[in-house]
Amino acid sequence: MTQHGAALNFRDFVDELLCRGDAVQIDRTVDPDLEIGAVTRRVYETRSPAPLFASVSAGDTGMRVFGAPAGLSSDEHGAYGRLAAHVGLPSHSSAREILEKLVAAMHADPVPPQVVPTGPCKENILLGEDVDLERLPVPLLHREDGGRYVGTYGFHVVQSPDGRWTSWSVARTMLHDRTTLVGPAMPQQHVGMIREMWRELGRPTPWAMVLGAPPAALAAAGMPLPMGVDEDGYVGALSGSSVEVVRTETNGLYVPANAEIVLEGYISADETGPEGPMGEYHGYSFPDGKPQPLFHVEAMTFRDRAILPVCVAGVPPEENHTVWGTMISAEATDLLRSRGLPVDLAWCSYEAATCWMVVSVDRERLAARETTEEELVRDVAEVLFGSHAGWLVPKVILVGSDIDVTDIGQVVWALATRYRPATEYVFPDAPGIPMVPYLSAGQIRAGHGGKSVMSCIRPEEFSGEVRGGTASFLFSYPQELQRSVIANWSRYGYESA
Numbered sequence: 001m002t003q004h005g006a007a008l009n010f011r012d013f014v015d016e017l018l019c020r021g022d023a024v025q026i027d028r029t030v031d032p033d034l035e036i037g038a039v040t041r042r043v044y045e046t047r048s049p050a051p052l053f054a055s056v057s058a059g060d061t062g063m064r065v066f067g068a069p070a071g072l073s074s075d076e077h078g079a080y081g082r083l084a085a086h087v088g089l090p091s092h093s094s095a096r097e098i099l100e101k102l103v104a105a106m107h108a109d110p111v112p113p114q115v116v117p118t119g120p121c122k123e124n125i126l127l128g129e130d131v132d133l134e135r136l137p138v139p140l141l142h143r144e145d146g147g148r149y150v151g152t153y154g155f156h157v158v159q160s161p162d163g164r165w166t167s168w169s170v171a172r173t174m175l176h177d178r179t180t181l182v183g184p185a186m187p188q189q190h191v192g193m194i195r196e197m198w199r200e201l202g203r204p205t206p207w208a209m210v211l212g213a214p215p216a217a218l219a220a221a222g223m224p225l226p227m228g229v230d231e232d233g234y235v236g237a238l239s240g241s242s243v244e245v246v247r248t249e250t251n252g253l254y255v256p257a258n259a260e261i262v263l264e265g266y267i268s269a270d271e272t273g274p275e276g277p278m279g280e281y282h283g284y285s286f287p288d289g290k291p292q293p294l295f296h297v298e299a300m301t302f303r304d305r306a307i308l309p310v311c312v313a314g315v316p317p318e319e320n321h322t323v324w325g326t327m328i329s330a331e332a333t334d335l336l337r338s339r340g341l342p343v344d345l346a347w348c349s350y351e352a353a354t355c356w357m358v359v360s361v362d363r364e365r366l367a368a369r370e371t372t373e374e375e376l377v378r379d380v381a382e383v384l385f386g387s388h389a390g391w392l393v394p395k396v397i398l399v400g401s402d403i404d405v406t407d408i409g410q411v412v413w414a415l416a417t418r419y420r421p422a423t424e425y426v427f428p429d430a431p432g433i434p435m436v437p438y439l440s441a442g443q444i445r446a447g448h449g450g451k452s453v454m455s456c457i458r459p460e461e462f463s464g465e466v467r468g469g470t471a472s473f474l475f476s477y478p479q480e481l482q483r484s485v486i487a488n489w490s491r492y493g494y495e496s497a
Helices: 008-020 034-048 081-086 095-106 190-200 215-221 231-239 321-337 361-371 372-384 386-393 408-418 441-446 459-463 479-487
Strands: 022-027 050-053 066-067 124-127 149-151 156-157 166-169 173-177 180-182 204-213 244-247 254-256 259-275 290-302 307-310 341-345 356-361 395-400 424-426 452-454
Touching: 008 022, 008 050, 008 081, 008 307, 034 050, 034 066, 034 307, 066 408, 066 441, 081 095, 081 321, 095 321, 095 341, 149 204, 156 190, 156 215, 166 190, 166 215, 180 259, 190 321, 204 254, 204 441, 215 231, 215 321, 259 459, 307 459, 321 341, 321 372, 321 386, 341 395, 356 361, 356 372, 372 386, 372 395, 372 424, 372 452, 372 459, 441 479
Parallel strands: 022 050, 066 307, 356 395, 395 452
Antiparallel strands: 050 066, 124 290, 149 173, 156 166, 156 204, 173 180, 180 290, 204 259, 244 254, 259 290, 341 356, 424 452
């Protein structure tokens, strides 16, 4: 029996978006060579419904492509509606509500996956000589790209040699030829850590890639959980139900039973191939690719009329910001709170391309802490820059808790009116992801640099004082009057708020 629900079944997720008008089926035949990418990029930039390309001029007849699975929506559908559906929340959920559900699941007991004998992902099975990745409608997403990318919205499944750690992690893969992919497996990424364990044994890494995964599983795979933590148990805690998994055909791994497409085989211990360039999450496309590990595909399994999801990376917001950025935010929020710091919320502003995190500091708890600006900055930096989440995000901005950090307008206002020159603290020795676009060649080689914490907390807030209140609807009027104005909004002649 197939597991259902938008968070645990990608097909149900797509159907839900179609039913509520936040996805549209495109029956006109489209070209995977740039056309799919162009349509999807315009969808992101206009907050239009997600496109389901039902007729693609390449790949097996009947296979489909789904773009912008977690792009932002129009206000009519709830700006975070697609992201909310990933975690089983209503479409009009706020960013904070989504984040708090993610954090709460981190403190719930893990719910292990349930092994089932078969599932929809086994409706078609290709083994050995029958494997042909060209049967998938793999798109060329940007004209600058060095190749066609299969894995832009899927996750790797690998397991440590001793079987104690199973990692589900998001990283891209490019089509190399009909039976191989190529993509990064950086040593700081979990897939790279486990690959290194196998390399030390002189063996290739058993591997699978899941495309069209249960949305909650994809979200969990994008969360920078600590090394050794299995994402599959977190998916169960997040969704409230064990995710159903089936054994792969060739290498003994387990993958979600109702995935759209599963590729399985191994990561070579030493072979590499040219990968990239690719339009990146930070909004730039650099001219050169680089050698990356080869992923050998020994089996393909997929659903009838399978759907290949795609993220067309680039200027935000797209899934690298809405999913990855949100999952980083949840991990960072929990880390900072758990260390006893006076933190209300940490948020990777989507517009900042996962290159900054804004942290709101509870002003009452800050005053009670009797600390200085420098001490607070050092405490925050020690927690974040020593974590996987902090490795991914180079810049941190501290603001008071009167600022809604999920509202970019308020963040910009705080930066303009509260940042004082010389209140940015630089941490040149903190390690960081080498993909940050402003790093120098030397910093990229060294694996550190470009990290800072900027304080937009006014000096008097450290002693519990506020010089000048906020002039806004929220702060300038009695709550009773605010409620009355909101209740009577349509009577004033406005559309419902």
